[in-house]
Amino acid sequence: MIQVRELTKFYGKKAVVENVSVNIHPGKITSFIGPNGAGKSTLLSMVSRLLDADTGEVLVDKKDVKKMKSNDFSKRVSILKQSNFMNVRLTIRELVSFGRYPYSRGRLNAEDIRIIDQALDYMDLMGMQDSYLEELSGGQRQRAFIAMVIAQDTDYILLDEPLNNLDMKHSVQIMKILRRLVDDLGKTVIIVLHDINFASVYSDRIVALKDGRVVKDGPTDDIINSDSLKEIYDMDIPIKQLSNCRICVYFNS
Amino acid sequence: MRNSTKMIILGAFAVLFCSLYLFQGLNGSFDYALPRRGIKVLAMVLTGVAIAYSTVIFQTITHNRILTPSIMGFDSLYLLLQTVGIFFLGSSHVTIVNKHVNFILSVSAMIVFALLLYQFLFKSGKRPIYFLLLVGIIVGTFFGSISTFLQVLIDPNEFLRVQDKMFASFNNVSGDLVWWALAIIVISMIIGWRSINDLDVLSLGRDTAINLGVSYDKVVKKTLIISSVLIAVSTALVGPITFFGLIVANLSYQFFKTYKHSVLIIGASLMSVFALVGGQWVVERVFTFSTTLSVIINFVGGIYFIYLLLKESRST
Numbered sequence: 001m002i003q004v005r006e007l008t009k010f011y012g013k014k015a016v017v018e019n020v021s022v023n024i025h026p027g028k029i030t031s032f033i034g035p036n037g038a039g040k041s042t043l044l045s046m047v048s049r050l051l052d053a054d055t056g057e058v059l060v061d062k063k064d065v066k067k068m069k070s071n072d073f074s075k076r077v078s079i080l081k082q083s084n085f086m087n088v089r090l091t092i093r094e095l096v097s098f099g100r101y102p103y104s105r106g107r108l109n110a111e112d113i114r115i116i117d118q119a120l121d122y123m124d125l126m127g128m129q130d131s132y133l134e135e136l137s138g139g140q141r142q143r144a145f146i147a148m149v150i151a152q153d154t155d156y157i158l159l160d161e162p163l164n165n166l167d168m169k170h171s172v173q174i175m176k177i178l179r180r181l182v183d184d185l186g187k188t189v190i191i192v193l194h195d196i197n198f199a200s201v202y203s204d205r206i207v208a209l210k211d212g213r214v215v216k217d218g219p220t221d222d223i224i225n226s227d228s229l230k231e232i233y234d235m236d237i238p239i240k241q242l243s244n245c246r247i248c249v250y251f252n253s
Numbered sequence: 254m255r256n257s258t259k260m261i262i263l264g265a266f267a268v269l270f271c272s273l274y275l276f277q278g279l280n281g282s283f284d285y286a287l288p289r290r291g292i293k294v295l296a297m298v299l300t301g302v303a304i305a306y307s308t309v310i311f312q313t314i315t316h317n318r319i320l321t322p323s324i325m326g327f328d329s330l331y332l333l334l335q336t337v338g339i340f341f342l343g344s345s346h347v348t349i350v351n352k353h354v355n356f357i358l359s360v361s362a363m364i365v366f367a368l369l370l371y372q373f374l375f376k377s378g379k380r381p382i383y384f385l386l387l388v389g390i391i392v393g394t395f396f397g398s399i400s401t402f403l404q405v406l407i408d409p410n411e412f413l414r415v416q417d418k419m420f421a422s423f424n425n426v427s428g429d430l431v432w433w434a435l436a437i438i439v440i441s442m443i444i445g446w447r448s449i450n451d452l453d454v455l456s457l458g459r460d461t462a463i464n465l466g467v468s469y470d471k472v473v474k475k476t477l478i479i480s481s482v483l484i485a486v487s488t489a490l491v492g493p494i495t496f497f498g499l500i501v502a503n504l505s506y507q508f509f510k511t512y513k514h515s516v517l518i519i520g521a522s523l524m525s526v527f528a529l530v531g532g533q534w535v536v537e538r539v540f541t542f543s544t545t546l547s548v549i550i551n552f553v554g555g556i557y558f559i560y561l562l563l564k565e566s567r568s569t
Contacts, residue, residue, distance in 0.1 A: 050460055074466030081460045087316050088456045088512040098454060102466040106450030152465070 001026050002047065002077075002156060002190075007056035009042055016042050018212040020056070026155070028204035029182050029189045031220075033196055035233060038209040040192045041082075041160050047190070048079035048158050060156070074102040078149045079158040086133070092144045093129040096120055099151030119151040123177065139170030146177065157181065159191045163198065171195075175202045200224045201245045208232045224248065256509055256516055263523040270531040271298070277538065294530060295435070296426040296490060301501075301525030303438050303487040307480035308498030309505070309518050310445065313452050314473050315382055318506065319561055321498045322484045324386055325370070326393030327363050328493035333396040334362055335418040340403045344414040352427045356489050360437075363485035371477055375470075382473065421492035421547040423533055434490045438483060445479040448472055452514040494547060496554020501525045503561060 002024035009017040017039040024030050032040040045051040047058050049065055058065040060076055096119055100112040108116075120126050123143045133141060142162060149157055159178070163171040179202055181187040193199045199206055199220070206223040208216035215232055216223050223229075224246045229237045237250045275290050311322045338348050338355075348354050370392070374385050404415055451472045454462045463469050487494075505521035532546050 048464070050463055070463070070468045071466040074464060079460070079464045086457055086461075087318070089510065090512060094512065098457065098461075098465060101450075101454055106453060 001061065002188075003059040003062075004043070004047060005057050005059065007043065007046055007053050007058065009039075009046060009051065009054050016212050017046065017053075020209070020212070020214050022207050022214060022217060024156075024188065024190055025205060026188045027182065027186055029178060029191065029202060030205045030207060031199035031203035032190070032192045032207050032209060033194075033199050033232070034209035034215075037211075039212040040209055043209065044079070044158055044160050044190065044192055045081075048077060049073065050079065050081070071102055074152070074154070076154050077156040077158065078152045078154040080145055080149055080160065080162060082161045082164055090133050091130050092125055092133065092136075092147070093120065095133060095144055096125075096129075096147045096151050099148040099153075102152065115153060116151050119147045122150055123147040138165050139167070139173065142166060142170070142174060143177075146174070150181070154187075156188045156190065159189070161192050161194060163193065163195065171198065178202070196224070196229070196248050196250070197245075200248060221246075256511060259508060260516070260520060260523070263520060263527065267523045267526040267530070270527055270534060274530050274534045277534075292428050292431055293423055293426060293533070296431050297423055297529040297533060298526050299431065299434055299438055300421075300423075300487040300491050300494070301497075301529045302442075302522040303483040304494060304498040305501045305505075305521035305525045306442060306445070306518050307483040307487075308502040309514065309521050310452060310476045311480045312502055313456050313514065314476050315386065316456075316458070318503060319499065319558070319565065320386070321496075322480045323493065323498075324393070325367065325389035325481070326396055327367075327481070327484050327488055329393040329396035329400065330363055330366055331359055331488050331493060332415075332419060333400045334359055336400045336403045336407075336415050339411050339415055340407050344411050349414070352430060356430050356433070359489035360485050363488065364482055367478065367481035367485070371474065375474065385477075418492060420545060421494040421550075422545060423491055423529075424542075424545075426491060430490060434486050437486050441479050441482045445476070448475065449514050449518070452476070453512055456512055456514075492547070494550060496558060497525065497528075497550050499561075500550075500554050500557050501528065503557070 004020060004022045004024070007017055007020045008015060016037075020039075020043060032044065034040055042051065046053045047065075049058075049070075060068070060073070065073065093116070096116050097108060097112075099119065100108060100116060104112050117126075120129050123146060125140075125143060125147055128136075128140070133144060136144065146159075146162070157178075162174055162178075166174065175198055178189050178191065182189055182204075191203070193203075203220050205218065206216065206220050207214060208223060208228070210232055216228050224239060226237055226239055229235065229239075229248065229250075233250075235250060236253050237248045238253065240247050240249055271294055274294055275287065279286055279290075307322050312318050312320060335349070338346065342348060344350075348358060370385070370388065374388065404412060407415065451462075451467045454465050454467050455469070455472060457465075459469055462472075501521045501524045502517075504524055505517050508524075509516050509520050511517065528550075529546070532549060536542065536544060536546050536549065
């Protein structure tokens with residue numbers, strides 16, 4: 001379990017995340033939703049130690065993140081950010097091999113290679129493993145990065161808007177993969193999402209942020225209703241039930 | 254062609270030019286000419302390796318392939334020190350004439366300067382590395398302006414002495430200094446080599462590197478200090494060679510097409526040995542000293558730099 005306790009982050013004088021306490025339940029997909037500037041990405045960055053919190057603490061399996069060794073942490077928690085600009089030319093396989101770095105420190109053994117093959121296979125990238133990243137489409141690139149995170153083999157996987165710039169087909173593909181990671185491999189996934197319908201259909205729990213504070217935190221069914229959404233987004237959003245999916249019709253509200 | 258084959262070819266060329274430089278036209282003068290040539294070759298190998306190594310690692314931590322560590326103001330600090338020394342103490346003072354004193358003073362001043370700069374910047378919270386570069390450029394320009402100011406006022410004869418220091422030269426490297434430089438360079442490279450794989454991860458960007466368990470800040474600090482020490486030593490040994498690291502680092506990226514720093518650094522080092530020793534051989538035996546190596550380096554380097562700028566602007 002990841003426990004976030006009274007986390008606060010200031011940019012200048014403005015608190016972008018203020019006194020946030022959340023428990024992330026293991027073996028579930030938890031979505032962070034909320035309007036722009038609510039502090040979702042900042043919160044995720046602090047949980048994954050990409051950003052230092054001003055006050056508060058993050059506990060992973062009851063251990064303080066700040067007291068963990070960087071390398072040990074990277075065997076438990078992985079994070080994938082929105083933009084992955086790189087200065088080097090890498091093939092898919094080379095990128096995925098980097099996922100083993102916390103274990104191998106650059107020297108791959110047979111076990112590492114087996115896991116890399118598995119990750120490539122899982123993301124259906126085996127056939128194109130020697131293609132260079134810059135030759136790939138957005139969806140393929142995103143899949144390659146997720147394969148790297150899978151090879152990293154952490155219990156917790158954090159993703160910051162992984163659906164950005166992806167079309168419907170690839171978005172659904174990525175979300176299904178994440179669902180499988182949770183259901184088949186027992187991973188815990190935390191994901192920042194903009195489209196509340198993806199959150200509604202695929203996540204087990206939802207944490208809603210607004211102005212740096214948690215306004216809602218609970219199982220998906222408790223959050224996806226017109227009253228809660230009104231509180232989060234200040235919009236009247238009708239909910240329609242369509243074959244087991246609760247769809248928020250926000251387009252003309 | 255496989256990378257190991259390429260490496261062997263490069264190595265062969267480097268060895269070929271070293272032996273050519275050492276033994277061509279020796280006429281059996283093993284006692285007199287050979288040791289002197291040996292010291293020169295050693296100086297060139299040291300400088301070449303130090304510059305190649307420091308430029309490659311510096312470019313990795315700054316995520317930029319058209320920067321060299323000299324952007325932090327090392328060259329201009331070196332020139333300022335020399336100019337100030339000659340201006341206030343005169344060109345016959347011990348700090349200028351005695352090469353050992355001059356070497357120690359220059360190296361320690363440059364390293365202290367770098368440490369102060371990093372200390373100051375890293376202490377005041379997390380700053381992006383570009384902030385550091387900007388401060389480096391400003392401080393470098395400041396040093397350069399003071400040097401120019403003093404050079405305008407200085408006695409013309411003394412100015413010639415300053416001018417000597419402005420261009421790198423392998424022609425009068427002192428014997429003992431080379432051994433001192435060798436010790437410092439080898440030690441810092443051994444320390445640096447231990448985190449060579451971390452640099453591979455660093456080239457994926459800060460976030461990915463931290464995700465993969467690399468202590469980003471620690472590695473960046475360590476790398477900055479190592480590259481500063483290497484640049485300080487090589488500058489104090491032969492003088493400033495601005496473009497040289499840029500050329501060999503980029504040629505190495507193009508030639509080896511890999512992300513592995515172990516390959517890139519060894520490749521760039523072999524290229525610099527090949528270029529420096531080969532270039533010096535051409536200057537001495539073909540042009541018979543009618544030009545200096547650093548003039549050729551700056552000329553070729555300048556052209557290559559413009560090519561790189563054009564290429565980068567097209568790719569983005």
